[in-house]
Amino acid sequence: xxxxxxxxxxxxxVEDVFHEGGPARGEPARRGALCxxxxxxxxxxxxxxxxxxxxxxxxxxxxxARKLIAVLGGDRTRIEAYGKGAIVGSRGESEHGHLWHAxxxxxMREVLGGAKAMVPSTNKxxxxxxxxxxxxxxxxxxxxxxxxxxIEIGVADAPRxxxxxxxxxxxxxxxxxARSGGLKASEIKGEDGxx
Amino acid sequence: xxxxxxxxxxTLVEETQREMGEAVTPPTRKAAAIAVIENPFAxxxxxxxxxxxxxxxxxxxxxxxxxxAALGIRPGQAESYGKAAIVGEGGELEHAAAILHPRLGKPLxxxxxxGAALVPxxxxxxxxxxxxxxxxxxxxxxxxxxxxxxMEVRLADAPRAGEILVxxxxxxxxxxxxxxxGLTKDQIKGEDGxx
Numbered sequence: 001x002x003x004x005x006x007x008x009x010x011x012x013x014v015e016d017v018f019h020e021g022g023p024a025r026g027e028p029a030r031r032g033a034l035c036x037x038x039x040x041x042x043x044x045x046x047x048x049x050x051x052x053x054x055x056x057x058x059x060x061x062x063x064x065a066r067k068l069i070a071v072l073g074g075d076r077t078r079i080e081a082y083g084k085g086a087i088v089g090s091r092g093e094s095e096h097g098h099l100w101h102a103x104x105x106x107x108m109r110e111v112l113g114g115a116k117a118m119v120p121s122t123n124k125x126x127x128x129x130x131x132x133x134x135x136x137x138x139x140x141x142x143x144x145x146x147x148x149x150x151i152e153i154g155v156a157d158a159p160r161x162x163x164x165x166x167x168x169x170x171x172x173x174x175x176x177x178a179r180s181g182g183l184k185a186s187e188i189k190g191e192d193g194x195x
Numbered sequence: 196x197x198x199x200x201x202x203x204x205x206t207l208v209e210e211t212q213r214e215m216g217e218a219v220t221p222p223t224r225k226a227a228a229i230a231v232i233e234n235p236f237a238x239x240x241x242x243x244x245x246x247x248x249x250x251x252x253x254x255x256x257x258x259x260x261x262x263x264a265a266l267g268i269r270p271g272q273a274e275s276y277g278k279a280a281i282v283g284e285g286g287e288l289e290h291a292a293a294i295l296h297p298r299l300g301k302p303l304x305x306x307x308x309x310g311a312a313l314v315p316x317x318x319x320x321x322x323x324x325x326x327x328x329x330x331x332x333x334x335x336x337x338x339x340x341x342x343x344x345x346m347e348v349r350l351a352d353a354p355r356a357g358e359i360l361v362x363x364x365x366x367x368x369x370x371x372x373x374x375x376x377g378l379t380k381d382q383i384k385g386e387d388g389x390x
Contacts, residue, residue, distance in 0.1 A: 009209060010212070011209045012206075012265075014207075015205045018202055020202065129347075
């Protein structure tokens with residue numbers, strides 16, 4: 001691992017959702033997010049070329065994608081939705097959060113066996129404890145309506161001003177009581193990543 | 196036969212590898228296992244809280260085992276623990292007391308092997324997204340100073356007015372870089388729960 005990568009902590013959140021007021025499922029809908037808290041090598045100054053950090057983050061993304069699948073049960077074929085995000089501490093810039101697109105997004109797509117859909121994301125500046133709503137969509141067809149969902153997550157003691165929290169999120173299925181119509185997962189072609 | 200009507204179960208794991216640039220070896224780890232349950236007594240005064248005590252017993256085992264499993268440790272490797280509840284606005288604080296105090300401890304202690312010490316606790320009323328700091332103490336000797344800690348827990352979608360959020364935290368370690376003296380874990384007798 002590059003010495004640009006200085007991890008302070010990992011936080012994992014897994015939810016088993018049985019119901020949300022409607023009929024309870026025998027097997028719960030499982031969703032999870034994995035956060036890494038690491039030092040922002042560019043905190044406090046403007047650096048023009050920030051791509052070295054993006055390169056350095058690639059093995060972090062791959063390791064996190066594998067770890068997240070493991071905590072969600074270990075079977076990559078059960079993962080149906082994904083998303084990602086970043087919370088940049090106050091001495092960084094939002095552009096530092098956007099470095100996560102390639103290392104986070106491509107890592108998940110690769111580890112999931114070539115998922116087709118764009119990985120939706122959110123990104124913001126925040127102080128310790130800031131909460132980020134991570135959007136989710138179907139891994140092979142962005143328009144599958146049942147799989148649009150959100151996982152809100154934050155870390156109580158991060159990011160500090162010179163840190164960044166990078167997040168990956170996945171779910172094993174649709175919203176627990178999805179019934180708002182639209183394209184169904186069973187109807188997709190899964191070729192263009194959209195439908 | 197399950198007493199608790201569970202809407203969702205969540206596990207949250209934190210692993211701290213570095214603090215202020217100093218390596219934490221081995222990393223410290225905390226796991227929170229959380230249940231969101233229906234409050235059977237929301238919206239009315241009920242004198243006899245026995246059903247909530249039974250729910251506490253059920254959740255002590257369920258959440259204790261889930262927290263230990265999330266850490267991937269043997270029960271005997273658990274070092275500290277704590278418990279907390281947030282009662283949605285349709286309930287009363289005493290509902291949290293009925294879950295936490297009479298019977299939750301015994302099955303939790305079985306899940307972590309021994310547990311001579313009091314299980315520190317916190318409770319409050321709160322709405323959706325409310326956070327609670329779960330106090331932590333060494334499981335066999337409450338005076339171990341390195342293990343006084345807390346873990347903040349919050350769920351974006353709970354508790355609703357008619358729900359109760361119940362959290363159990365188990366760790367395999369103390370604070371990341373403890374250095375404020377006091378009783379250390381290798382000095383304890385672990386008989387009276389204090390030292």
